[in-house]
Amino acid sequence: MVQDSNDIQYVLSNNHVIANQNKAKPGQLIVQPGLVDVECVQASSNAVAALSRKVKLKFGGGKNTVDAAIAEVDPGDVSPEILFIGEIASSVVGAPTIGMAVQKMGRTSCITTGIVAALDANVTVNYSDNPKKPKLARFVNQILVTGSTETPVFSQLGDSGSLIVTENDCPQAVALLFAGFSNGSTTIANPISEVLSKLDVSMVGTCTPPPASDTAQADVLSANVGMSKEVVASAKAVRDRHEDALMSIPGAVGTAVAAGDQPGQAAIEVFVKKLTPQVQDAAPKEVEGLPVKLDRKRRSRRLLSSNARFMSALRAPG
Structure with a gap:
């Protein structure tokens, strides 16, 4: 979850998840579980938020830095904790390092761990389900994540919108998951600092991360x-x-x-x-x-x- 300067809280996800690739209008209800998990039955009782704003995706030209949108939550319906991960910090990792250990909880692949494998990635992402009619968007300065020995595949179809966080007692947000290479080897994610800046919000956190002097696993890997x-x-x-x-x-x-x-x-x-x-x-x-x-x-x-x-x-x- 994120919040604005007026302490209004929102669900953070991808444009293509909750704003239907630029098509959704402000106020549109966001439901949980997702429609594909309930055989596309739309029930207002499943609504947990309403779309507030999105960063417009540029297709066919121009450069994108994020695939992101936020929806104002219904008070009491959403917790800032992440399932199986728990509390996270309000501070974020503004400058991830190659080798940093990360984790995420996703709708399809559940909880997985991995490392930041590459930075500043420039990639073209296909948003079409029709192989004969590609819908391409160019993204620059993205973060690439690969899986760990325990979970070699870090993400799968349906995991979009997952928050990628550090691996420690009070995880910090690193990136917003939105895409991956078709062979399943690598996940593509927006740097969280860019996401928050574009939407003019900050993370909602309920724990305090360890002091910078404490050596976490991410620091060890980065040092290696x-x-x-x-x-x-x-x-x-x-x-x-x-x-x-x-x-x-x-x-x-x-x-x-x-x-x-x-x-x-x-x-x-x-x-x-x-x-x-x-x-x-x-x-x-x-x-x-x-x-x-x-x-x-x-x-x-x-x-x-x-x-x-x-x-x-x-x-x-x-």
Whole structure:
């Protein structure tokens, strides 16, 4: 849950979950469970919120940074706790690091754990259910998450709108889940700081995170990767300068900043539909001294059918 400067509280989810890809109007009821879970029977008694505002999705051109919307909650119907995770903090992780340990509770895959695998990802997401009529939206500066040993697949179709949080006693929000690559290997999420800024809201939190001096698992993993924020920022600048050339690699569908093979080293990752010898020959081995990695991902798509209305893992009060 989030709140505005007047302490009005809202459900936070994706535009494509509760605003039907820009089509829903303010005041439209948001139901829980989602319509696909109740055979599309619309019952006002299942309403928990009403759509307030959305960040408009840009299709066919332009750049998106978030797929997000909020709906004002009916007092007493929604708790800020996340099912199976519990309380979260009001503070957020504004600058995630590669290797950071995260978790989420989703409608389909339930609770899963993973790590931040890449930052500043630029990807094109298909919002259409019809393979013959793609509906594409370009997203920039996204967070990519992969699963853990315990839960190799971090998210599945139906998990859109899940809040990705850190793994500790008082989790902090990291990102808002909205899409994933079609082979199931990687989840795509909006940085939470960008989401909150676009909607002019803040997280509703009921616990206090550990002091920064306490070493959490996320910090340990990040330290093992050894990439400083300056290294990531420099790699992003290099990627941006060479974005057009990298996307001209046959079958390229996106790019990101990932960890290199050496401690403290960044790499530029290029996602391709097929990893063939021809693609490998066409791709540069490095740009401006940064290694270039090819990763077979195929097309990315949002993780919720458009006929659902709300599927996030809400916990009922009491």
